[in-house]
Amino acid sequence: MKIDKQHIEDTNQKSLDSHRASFGYIANRLTQKGIEVDDVVQKLADFQVAIPSWALGAGGTRFGRFGFQGEPRTLKEKIDDVGAIHALTQTAGAISLHIPWDLPEDYKAIKQLAASHSIVFDAVNSNTFQDPKNAAVSYRYGSLSHTDEAVRQHAVEHNKKVIEIGNELGSKSLTVWLADGASFPGQTNFQTALNQTQKSLREIYITLPGDWRLFIEYKPYEPNFYSTVIQDWGTSFMLANECGEKAFTLVDLGHHLPNTNIEQIVSTLMLKGKLGGFHFNDSKYGDDDLTVGSIKPYALFLIFNALVYGMENNPQNPYPAWMIDASHNIKDPLEDIIQSLEAIQEAYAKALLVDQKLLNDAQQDHDVAMCQEILQEAYRTDVRPLLEKSRLQHGGALHPIKAYRSLQVRKRLIDERGMDSVASGL
Numbered sequence: 001m002k003i004d005k006q007h008i009e010d011t012n013q014k015s016l017d018s019h020r021a022s023f024g025y026i027a028n029r030l031t032q033k034g035i036e037v038d039d040v041v042q043k044l045a046d047f048q049v050a051i052p053s054w055a056l057g058a059g060g061t062r063f064g065r066f067g068f069q070g071e072p073r074t075l076k077e078k079i080d081d082v083g084a085i086h087a088l089t090q091t092a093g094a095i096s097l098h099i100p101w102d103l104p105e106d107y108k109a110i111k112q113l114a115a116s117h118s119i120v121f122d123a124v125n126s127n128t129f130q131d132p133k134n135a136a137v138s139y140r141y142g143s144l145s146h147t148d149e150a151v152r153q154h155a156v157e158h159n160k161k162v163i164e165i166g167n168e169l170g171s172k173s174l175t176v177w178l179a180d181g182a183s184f185p186g187q188t189n190f191q192t193a194l195n196q197t198q199k200s201l202r203e204i205y206i207t208l209p210g211d212w213r214l215f216i217e218y219k220p221y222e223p224n225f226y227s228t229v230i231q232d233w234g235t236s237f238m239l240a241n242e243c244g245e246k247a248f249t250l251v252d253l254g255h256h257l258p259n260t261n262i263e264q265i266v267s268t269l270m271l272k273g274k275l276g277g278f279h280f281n282d283s284k285y286g287d288d289d290l291t292v293g294s295i296k297p298y299a300l301f302l303i304f305n306a307l308v309y310g311m312e313n314n315p316q317n318p319y320p321a322w323m324i325d326a327s328h329n330i331k332d333p334l335e336d337i338i339q340s341l342e343a344i345q346e347a348y349a350k351a352l353l354v355d356q357k358l359l360n361d362a363q364q365d366h367d368v369a370m371c372q373e374i375l376q377e378a379y380r381t382d383v384r385p386l387l388e389k390s391r392l393q394h395g396g397a398l399h400p401i402k403a404y405r406s407l408q409v410r411k412r413l414i415d416e417r418g419m420d421s422v423a424s425g426l
Contacts, residue, residue: 001080001412002117003087005395011403012392019398023385030353037386040352044390047348049280049341050094050122050323053102056081056334057423059289059327068333070413071423075102076113078423081413083117085334088403090396091341094122096323097169099162101127101424107168122173123215123277123321124166128155129179129223142180144200145193145229152200159204167209173321174208175250175277176201177217181224181231193229198242205243215250215276215321216240220257222287233265240274248276248318252325253303254287255279262299263306270310270317278307279325280344289327291336293343300343301379304351312356332410338400342387349383 027037056078057071072078079095086092095114097104104110114121128143135154141147143155163174180197182188205214218236219228230236233249240247249269256262269275282290282300293300310317322344328336355374362370388398397403404410 001084001409001416003084003407003409005087007407008087008395008397008403011406012398015398019385019388019392022382023389026382026385033355035353040349041386041390041393043352044345044349044387045090045394047091047345048093048322049091049344050096050321051082051085051092051337052096052098052125052323052325053078053082054098054423055324055326055328055337057328058333059329061329066329067420067422068328069419069421070410070417071333071421073417073421073423075104075110077417078102079110079113079117079119081334082119084409085337085341086117086119087395088397088400089338089341090391090394091345092337093118094120094323096122096125096175097166097171098125098127099158099165100132104165104169111169121166121169121171122323123175124162124169124171124173125175125177126159126162128158129177132158139179142178142188142193142229144176144178145180145188145197147192147196152196156200156203160207163204163207163209163212167212172211173213173215173277174204175215175217176204177219178228178230179223181221181228182226183224184226187226190227194235197229198239201239201243201247205247208246212246213276213318213321214240214243214247216243216247217250217252217255217279219252219255219287233269237269237272237274240276248274250277250279251275252279252281252287253292253300254281254283254289254325258285263302266303266306267310270306270314273314273316273318275310275317275320277321277323279323280340281324281326289325291326291331291343292324292340293347294339297343297347298379300347301350302375304347305354305375308348308351308354309356334409335401335404338404342400345387345390346383349386350378350381353378353381353383 030037058068072081082095131138137151137154146152216236216239218230220231236249280292282292282295284295324340359374
């Protein structure tokens with residue numbers, strides 16, 4: 001399935017007059033404040049977020065999974081789904097694969113298909129939290145941190161294989177997330193587990209191609225609830241430093257204890273040149289993997305304020321890799337991703353409107369009330385016309401969800417794939 005650009009233009013036609021009026025109003029207001037509106041619109045167009053291949057079907061919990069009709073059954077169909085999202089939003093120009101859930105069989109054909117949708121391959125993700133089929137080893141008690149060298153080596157070799165696969169596709173980074181940890185006190189030796197993990201990561205790291213990066217993810221709990229080996233950003237940062245200059249910390253919004261100050265973490269990592277990537281989602285209690293911006297939109301804005309500052313003032317930090325990492329249990333997965341992309345773009349646009357010089361002056365004067373006013377002035381601005389303009393200029397939909405529904409994308413997917421199709425992965 002592929003969305004025809006003419007169909008998008010036809011749906012846009014109904015809302016063009018309204019868009020022009022709202023864009024003219026906000027553009028005039030921002031121009032009066034000295035903001036280069038065209039620059040903001042261009043930055044929004046340049047901001048591309050990778051879609052994970054596993055998020056295109058229904059997610060699940062440890063209690064069960066409720067499938068969604070018309071799910072993509074193959075990697076080809078998943079790329080088609082990302083292509084549909086990108087056609088509507090012009091923001092999803094990359095896909096991130098999880099191996100072995102989405103193992104390419106014909107690299108040339110898969111790359112050609114992705115190119116036909118104007119999609120590139122972002123970070124590849126390894127899997128050592130599930131036992132490999134027909135393997136003589138088990139990750140039940142860990143992978144890169146396991147007490148048994150044979151298990152550790154099996155996990156290392158898997159990551160090396162994932163790098164080879166990503167290299168074939170044109171990816172430039174490997175993301176490692178470990179489920180390793182302990183469910184009970186005394187189950188593992190913390191120092192031994194950390195040392196084994198460091199040695200394993202180093203062995204993976206030295207096989208990276210010259211232009212690749214290693215992203216080390218962290219999480220304070222789950223599936224082990226007493227301890228995880230890489231439990232916080234500090235541990236990830238330490239491991240990345242010990243691996244080398246091509247290793248970085250990856251921040252997932254759901255991988256923090258409640259009320260953690262994520263914007264401070266982002267600022268510190270960018271200052272040290274070690275923020276490699278970002279996984280977007282939202283949560284109420286923990287790693288809920290909810291739609292981005294659905295619970296804590298102001299917190300998302302504050303995080304983007306730190307990201308924008310870092311991108312402008314920390315040249316020692318490479319441009320981060322952006323990805324959505326969510327689990328869609330109830331909504332249409334494609335609609336959920338579209339909503340997440342919209343929330344990400346909104347937060348980014350609002351952060352671009354913050355007058356950093358004025359904010360710095362207020363900080364230097366210890367004018368706490370003015371600092372809040374400057375941030376909230378940007379946050380309260382309705383930036384949706386800017387997002388619409390960015391999409392419109394590149395052939396996207398003014399209102400992606402409305403277009404998705406008016407074009408009956410889900411119905412077309414069901415007609416093509418059936419009612420009982422099941423996506424690979426979660």
